[in-house]
Amino acid sequence: AQSVSQHNHHVILSEAASLELGCNYSYGGTVNLFWYVQYPGQHLQLLLKYFSGDPLVKGIKGFEAEFIKSKFSFNLRKPSVQWSDTAEYFCAVKPGNTPLVFGKGTRLSVIA
Amino acid sequence: ETGVTQTPRHLVMGMTNKKSLKCEQHLGHNAMYWYKQSAKKPLELMFVYNFKEQTENNSVPSRFSPECPNSSHLFLHLHTLQPEDSALYLCASSQDRGDYGYTFGSGTRLTVV
Numbered sequence: 001a002q003s004v005s006q007h008n009h010h011v012i013l014s015e016a017a018s019l020e021l022g023c024n025y026s027y028g029g030t031v032n033l034f035w036y037v038q039y040p041g042q043h044l045q046l047l048l049k050y051f052s053g054d055p056l057v058k059g060i061k062g063f064e065a066e067f068i069k070s071k072f073s074f075n076l077r078k079p080s081v082q083w084s085d086t087a088e089y090f091c092a093v094k095p096g097n098t099p100l101v102f103g104k105g106t107r108l109s110v111i112a
Numbered sequence: 113e114t115g116v117t118q119t120p121r122h123l124v125m126g127m128t129n130k131k132s133l134k135c136e137q138h139l140g141h142n143a144m145y146w147y148k149q150s151a152k153k154p155l156e157l158m159f160v161y162n163f164k165e166q167t168e169n170n171s172v173p174s175r176f177s178p179e180c181p182n183s184s185h186l187f188l189h190l191h192t193l194q195p196e197d198s199a200l201y202l203c204a205s206s207q208d209r210g211d212y213g214y215t216f217g218s219g220t221r222l223t224v225v
Contacts, residue, residue, distance in 0.1 A: 043217060046215075051212075099210070100210065
């Protein structure tokens, strides 16, 4: 079965620190890749997505992600986090024609 | 407001009750989804509807019964639930297969007592 692995359950960072959240998937064919964010009490929002082309994808709020095909990875990065980035982050993979498969999520807490 | 509206936002029900969750999308999408979100677990896909036809049932117990009367509305009928069914139930919609991603509603927080 396809799976999406997010390595960190909870990450705690100070403001202005750099962020990298790992995501690996197990599907070997063509995939579309996504990162979603869920702020406390709010709905899941799309941060960024990758279909093809440049493997470095830029999203909203200064986030970016890099697709490394050889590593089956799609890690999320931000150079300098803010308190308002406190949220849960979900990596999702769409293998071919099948529905989105989500990882377990990573909770990010940014402290002043 | 995402364009996908779920009601109610919160629901507490007894194990013998019957209730329904409602989802409505105003985006002109033709596919709709039910996901279950539990703590420390990946979002679990429950059902997929495409042009009102159910295209996926992810081995969901029969105490959950979906209904999709048209491409804009999706229901999840609940009966004789168990406490472990307590979770956040998320509705999403997409255009066609959702290659560009899904749009999610805010969810219904369900507590079974």
